[in-house]
Amino acid sequence: MTSSSGPGGRHERLAAGLADPGRAELFSLTLRFGPVTRSQLAAWTGLDASTVTRSLRPLIDDDYLRESGTPGAGRGRPVQALSVNPGRHVAIGIKVGPSTVSGVLTDLRATVLNRCSRALSSTEPAIALAAVGEVVDELLATSGSDRPDVLGVGVGLSGHIEPQTGTCRLSAILGWRDVPVRRALSDLLDLPVVVENDANTLALAEHWFGRGRGVRTFAVVTLGVGIGCGLVLGDRLHTGVRGTGGELGHLPLDPQGRWCTCGARGCLEAMAGDAAICELSGCASVTEAMDVASNGRGDAAVRAREAFRSAGDALGRGLAGLCNLIDPELVIIAGESSPAFSLMEDSTRESFAVHGFSGIAGEVRIEVDTAQEDLWTRGAASLAIRAGVGQLS
Numbered sequence: 001m002t003s004s005s006g007p008g009g010r011h012e013r014l015a016a017g018l019a020d021p022g023r024a025e026l027f028s029l030t031l032r033f034g035p036v037t038r039s040q041l042a043a044w045t046g047l048d049a050s051t052v053t054r055s056l057r058p059l060i061d062d063d064y065l066r067e068s069g070t071p072g073a074g075r076g077r078p079v080q081a082l083s084v085n086p087g088r089h090v091a092i093g094i095k096v097g098p099s100t101v102s103g104v105l106t107d108l109r110a111t112v113l114n115r116c117s118r119a120l121s122s123t124e125p126a127i128a129l130a131a132v133g134e135v136v137d138e139l140l141a142t143s144g145s146d147r148p149d150v151l152g153v154g155v156g157l158s159g160h161i162e163p164q165t166g167t168c169r170l171s172a173i174l175g176w177r178d179v180p181v182r183r184a185l186s187d188l189l190d191l192p193v194v195v196e197n198d199a200n201t202l203a204l205a206e207h208w209f210g211r212g213r214g215v216r217t218f219a220v221v222t223l224g225v226g227i228g229c230g231l232v233l234g235d236r237l238h239t240g241v242r243g244t245g246g247e248l249g250h251l252p253l254d255p256q257g258r259w260c261t262c263g264a265r266g267c268l269e270a271m272a273g274d275a276a277i278c279e280l281s282g283c284a285s286v287t288e289a290m291d292v293a294s295n296g297r298g299d300a301a302v303r304a305r306e307a308f309r310s311a312g313d314a315l316g317r318g319l320a321g322l323c324n325l326i327d328p329e330l331v332i333i334a335g336e337s338s339p340a341f342s343l344m345e346d347s348t349r350e351s352f353a354v355h356g357f358s359g360i361a362g363e364v365r366i367e368v369d370t371a372q373e374d375l376w377t378r379g380a381a382s383l384a385i386r387a388g389v390g391q392l393s
């Protein structure tokens, strides 16, 4: 990036490199799977080798891609493999939560270089969005990056995000309705902004850089205050027509069940979310309930174990509903309360086995990702990276 590039220059420069959809696809494949050879790229895209070589030349000249020699498969010259220069741009990922705005600055591979957060005095949109501006400014100041270096800002939040506009139609956790998040932040930050449901950003991060790399159909299910879900179907993040795709948390399981934050009764979230576990166990937090269930004695321990069994039973029925619909290869359990899955797992697998069609419960891989640090913010940064390199899936 030249020092003379302003915000307009950033777009022109990216456009020169990645505006061509075929070139953008080759770049994103190299980003996700590199180092790769030209012949691998040709095989994956169906392009001939000379087209691949010609398409990639400007990206090598512009230092988006770098070549390295790797030993060939047999005799002859080393094969030149291509890798993305991860420091060519930075991206910013932001998570807006009910009490905190958190942010990270990452390289192009979503490796976190810097992080920052601000406590929120209120979830009032004006206050929360102003805090996003402060977090972005601090991330840039402390990393020595300028706005032209930034590929974009990805923002993840809980709720219904309209994909076409980046407007938050509804977020029960934040108490928001019809907040034009993308428009407001684009004006405030003077950077490209993408907004998405937070569970969808996790699915994207897993698909591009994590356990879902190379997996065509999978789901990420998050446990916590809400039960979130992001879907990758046929190698594409599925958000649905209106942005409510993958709302597993509001799968109706029991018409007489607990009231849910969405206003309905008996949703999965109302039966397996943190509030249900706390209420059933009589504990103040899921962490306390885990401790009582694992180390406690007497009635309190029985009650805590029963709370996790009940939540796991509901989760298993939810997973059966999900897997009967989309038939995934993999389900990744993540989120703040994912460490509690070990206490729910037996009952989850039992009810999944009862309700999963045609023995599917025995075949879907379930992996648990208990990582907490940078989980949501890194997901949001992946969103900015995907959009910035011209990819929609």
Ligand SMILES: [Zn+2]
Pocket (backbone or CB within 6 Å): 249, 250, 260, 261, 262, 263, 264, 267, 269, 270
């Ligand atoms: Zn609900």
